Amino acid sequence: MKYHHGNLRENLIKEACSACEDLGWENISLRNLAKSLDVSQTAPYRHFDTKEELLAEVAALGFIKLSNSVSDSAKFLEKGLAYCDFALKNPNTYDLMFGTAFSFSNYPNLLQASRGTFESLxxxxxxxxxxxxxxxVSEEVVAEKALAVWAFVHGLVGILKKTQAIGPEGIDGGPLMLMMNLSKDLDKYIERSVNSILAI
Structure with missing residues (x-):
């Protein structure tokens, strides 16, 4: 077993990103990551004092990936669909990004990445x-509209994740049934809703 190797910090982050989706961020440990990378159990602590520091890097990378996914969409109304797609394909990373595992103010990279996503929007x-x-359109109005769009799509993701977790057999009417039906033509629902939010 190696004590250290040249790109351990980057490899730890990469391995943690994979483990986050496979196991959930709560189940990540520096010890298990060290074992996966074939280094000593103390080696990760040369780069991260705590698991929280490593998770902050995973979350920061998540915001960067989210921003890139949304930016790749040419039309603004397509960005909401890209946002949902990212969140549903990376549910555990998304939960880490928007959860309460740590204070953003303690981690400059994470704070910058999250703010960068909003600035891009x-x-x-x-x-x-x-x-x-x-x-x-004033900067104030743009900021308020951007926040409203983000809040809408973020809430939409939460409901979509709930319907996926329960499954059709567990849904008996109510808003989850409505969401399940709307999800069959999600792009049009997002377009109608976002257009309503953006109206001036």
Whole structure:
């Protein structure tokens, strides 16, 4: 077993990202990661004092990946679908990103990554308004609309995850049944809802 190798920090983060989805972030341990990477159990502590520090890096990388996924969508209204797609394909990472495992203010990389995601959303929204003939929308309005869109899609993800967890056989009417039906044509539902939010 090796005590250390050249890219251990990067490999620990990569391994933790995989373990987060496979096991859930609560079940990650530095000891098990060390075993997976064939290094001594003390080696990870040369890079991370605690598991929380490592999880903060996993969450920061999650925000970067989310931002990239959303940015890859050419049209603003497609970004909501890309957001949902990321969250549903990476549920444990998403829960870590928006959970209460740590205080963002304690981890500059995480704070910067999360703020960067929101700043990208605001820039995309400015372009959307300009493309639709609204060239003088104030920064305050853009920020409020961006937050409203994020809140809508974030809430939508929570309901979608709930319907997936329960499954069709466990849903008997109510809002979850409505959500299950709407999810069959999710892009159109998101488009209608986001257009309503963005109206000026």
């Amino acid at each position: 605001k820039k995309d929204l400015v372009f959307h308004y300009e493309d639709n003939g609204h060239k003088n």
